[in-house]
Amino acid sequence: MQNAERPVFELVDVEKVFQVRKPGQRFGRQTVGLHALDGVRLSVGQGASLALVGESGSGKSTLLRVLLGLDAPTNGQALYRGRAIREARAGGSDFARDVAMVYQDARGSLNPRMTIGALLAEPLRRFAVVPEAQIGARVEQLLTRVGLPADAAARYPAALSGGQVRRVAIARALASEPSVLVADEAVSGLDVSTQAQLLSLLRRLQQEMGLTLVFITHDLGVASYLCENIAIMYLGRIVETGPTDAVLAAPAHPYTAALRAAAPSFFQPIAEPLPGEIPSPLDLPAGCRFSGRCPRVQGDCHASDPYLARAGEGRSVACLHPLASPQASALAGTFQD
């Protein structure tokens, strides 16, 4: 049953396992399970804005695919307003209309043979958002809403700049009047000023339309500008979550502290990267998955991999020896923040 009282998304111990060829085998048929998501717990309320942050390969896009119902979890529950996401997605157009996606490759997501007007009219017709006679006017409204001139409707994607193409992708996502917007690296790879314009557009739209926003980014600055809450991912698991400002001001997880310290800032030397390399999900260390790189590792860290546990106001952390405020700030300092 769909239920407006329930969170928009709830993930309960979600695992996603891909069967991949055994390492070292080029031609063999033997496969092993790769845990792209491993015990993910998450709740996103109506109107919330959540940034998903983590290194490459940490499972962000897989998590998004589960939220969109494109991938089924191998284990655990993935719910949309109290109903299994896959079921909600299969159940008709309500889910597709309510949950919109902005893809990382905005240009690739737009048919190059269609004009911008036709690209925006398509979802308006598919979801019968307005009567046929009003489609032209609604296309114009959508263009204005994302800061594009009305004459952009007659152009093809190839005639637009990278920033303009992202605006079209956002307009197309908004055409169905969704209440949830999910975006994967929607502003990455752009110059700083275009990125700033798009971020300010997204923030305005989120506030004006009361959108629930799930936003994947590598950039802590982007997360902090756009999202009230943040979830830090490491090798398939959320290791820390809470209000973005509080988490970034005083991280509780050593990995968050390291990410925070590695974020470039003016007039500061660039911090040393974390020791070691991010391991393969096929070769996790015993115990805590961060233990091979953690500056706070202790004996018991090799015995168990901690799950998220409450750590103060609205915050959770998956660490046996979390940094505690104000010690947190002090240790973040040792990473040359």
Ligand SMILES: Nc1ncnc2c1ncn2[C@@H]1O[C@H](COP(=O)(O)OP(=O)(O)OP(=O)(O)O)[C@@H](O)[C@H]1O
């Ligand atoms: N279809 C698939 N088949 C096999 N392995 C996969 C598949 N999709 C993802 N993976 C693996 O799952 C892990 C998580 O991948 P995912 O793409 O979710 O990471 P990500 O955090 O989005 O990374 P990036 O920042 O590079 O986009 C990686 O080890 C990846 O190789």
Ligand code: SF4
């Ligand atoms: S559990 Fe131990 S190894 Fe893992 S992050 Fe916490 S201190 Fe580091």
Ligand SMILES: [Mg+2]
């Ligand atoms: Mg990704």
